[in-house]
Amino acid sequence: MFTVELTCPGTRDNAVTIKTDLDLNRGGLDTISNSGTCPLFIGSLDASGTVLHDLEVKPQESVSHYQPPAGATRIYAVCVNSCDGFAVLTYDDPDLRS
Numbered sequence: 047m048f049t050v051e052l053t054c055p056g057t058r059d060n061a062v063t064i065k066t067d068l069d070l071n072r073g074g075l076d077t078i079s080n081s082g083t084c085p086l087f088i089g090s091l092d093a094s095g096t097v098l099h100d101l102e103v104k105p106q107e108s109v110s111h112y113q114p115p116a117g118a119t120r121i122y123a124v125c126v127n128s129c130d131g132f133a134v135l136t137y138d139d140p141d142l143r144s
Contacts, residue, residue: 048137048138050064050134051132052135053125054082054126055129056133058124060124061122062123063120064120064121064137065141066119068120068121071139071141073140074140075112075121076137076138076139077110077138078103078108078109078110078111078136078137079103079108079135080103081105081106081134081136082125082132082134083129083131083132083133084126084129084133085102085105085126086103087103087123088101088109088121089122089124090115090118090121091119091120092118103135
């Protein structure tokens with residue numbers, strides 16, 4: 047399991063890259079949860095930095111899996127831009143299992 051504390055409020059400049067090289071690492075993210083007080087977004091970007099898809103994870107919510115769409119090159123996480131609390135993302139990366 048991995049844990050990332052996100053800066054709130056979130057902006058494009060303080061988004062955290064969670065996973066790259068999605069042409070090789072295709073498993074997405076598993077067991078996603080937010081133990082913070084602010085909602086967060088998990089999303090996918092293409093090679094030019096355009097958002098292809100995002101998923102909101104509310105405080106104390108869990109999501110079993112996030113699969114980026116075709117054409118995605120990286121997965122990011124960011125706190126919502128309208129909250130001054132905190133967001134803590136916990137996730138598992140199925141591509142890093144031995």
